[in-house]
Amino acid sequence: MRDVVTEAPGTLEVRGLSIAHEGKVLLDVPHLCLDGPGPTLILGPNGAGKSLLLRCLHGLIQPDRGRVCQNGVLLNASHKARQAMVFQRPVLLRRSVAANLDFVLKRKSMPRVQRKPRIDDLLAEGGLDGKARQPARSLSGGEAQRLAILRALALDPETLFLDEPTSALDPSATQMIERMVLRASAQGVRIVMVTHDIGQARRLATEIVMMQAGRVVEQGLARQVLEAPKSDESRRYLDGGLVT
Numbered sequence: 734m735r736d737v738v739t740e741a742p743g744t745l746e747v748r749g750l751s752i753a754h755e756g757k758v759l760l761d762v763p764h765l766c767l768d769g770p771g772p773t774l775i776l777g778p779n780g781a782g783k784s785l786l787l788r789c790l791h792g793l794i795q796p797d798r799g800r801v802c803q804n805g806v807l808l809n810a811s812h813k814a815r816q817a818m819v820f821q822r823p824v825l826l827r828r829s830v831a832a833n834l835d836f837v838l839k840r841k842s843m844p845r846v847q848r849k850p851r852i853d854d855l856l857a858e859g860g861l862d863g864k865a866r867q868p869a870r871s872l873s874g875g876e877a878q879r880l881a882i883l884r885a886l887a888l889d890p891e892t893l894f895l896d897e898p899t900s901a902l903d904p905s906a907t908q909m910i911e912r913m914v915l916r917a918s919a920q921g922v923r924i925v926m927v928t929h930d931i932g933q934a935r936r937l938a939t940e941i942v943m944m945q946a947g948r949v950v951e952q953g954l955a956r957q958v959l960e961a962p963k964s965d966e967s968r969r970y971l972d973g974g975l976v977t
């Protein structure tokens with residue numbers, strides 16, 4: 734789907750990251766390095782700090798302390814321009830489906846003659862052909878989320894962050910999104926995705942980061958973490974027990 738296969742996105746690294754609010758530690762990540770080729774899935778109970786971590790990695794919030802680096806360089810505007818993020822509830826413009834995509838491509842300074850075919854390709858990729866003229870806000874939840882992902886992919890990102898993109902979707906809508914995510918990953922986009930769905934982690938993840946109470950309690954290859962978790966917190970979460 735992408736015109737050009739870019740170089741591998743390199744290392745995304747967090748050092749000494751901390752965020753506190755009214756004396757409570759919300760995020761405390763001394764070191765985290767994402768440098769693997771495949772999708773990284775972030776798991777953990779409600780309030781574990783998954784969304785906060787994603788927002789820090791995308792430069793949407795400044796931590797109280799610590800830094801995020803890409804390939805050893807402090808995350809800067811040009812890195813951020815090569816990142817895209819998809820939220821749990823898609824944020825779409827009050828325009829048609831095609832116009833939502835056109836908006837992003839125009840901002841990338843893509844000439845008009847190239848935009849139309851690119852939009853057609855994107856719509857086909859997301860199974861939204863035939864919906865180009867429909868108001869984006871009238872799409873179903875699954876369609877809207879697919880459009881949000883297409884809009885993110887239209888940026889040709891090196892890294893795509895997704896925060897529970899399928900949590901409100903039925904199994905078939907979820908499957909369509911998982912296919913899009915896997916295709917993007919196969920095309921070289923680094924995927925960093927939050928989920929509560931252990932089955933989804935099993936289907937998508939190469940690597941898993943487990944979080945609890947603002948901390949990374951385990952990071953490892955998906956098979957190892959899912960089949961033989963090393964930390965008690967991971968084990969309890971995967972067993973479906975209450976993690977306090």
Ligand SMILES: Nc1ncnc2c1ncn2[C@@H]1O[C@H](COP(=O)(O)OP(=O)(O)OP(=O)(O)O)[C@@H](O)[C@H]1O
Pocket residue numbers: 754759777778779780781782783784785786
């Ligand atoms: N702006 C804020 N001000 C104060 N506390 C915040 C703020 N943003 C997040 N928090 C707190 O930080 C903690 C981590 O929040 P976060 O949204 O990262 O959790 P999460 O792991 O994504 O949870 P969920 O699975 O429910 O989405 C929570 O206790 C939350 O209330």
Ligand SMILES: [Mg+2]
Pocket residue numbers: 783784785896
């Ligand atoms: Mg969250």
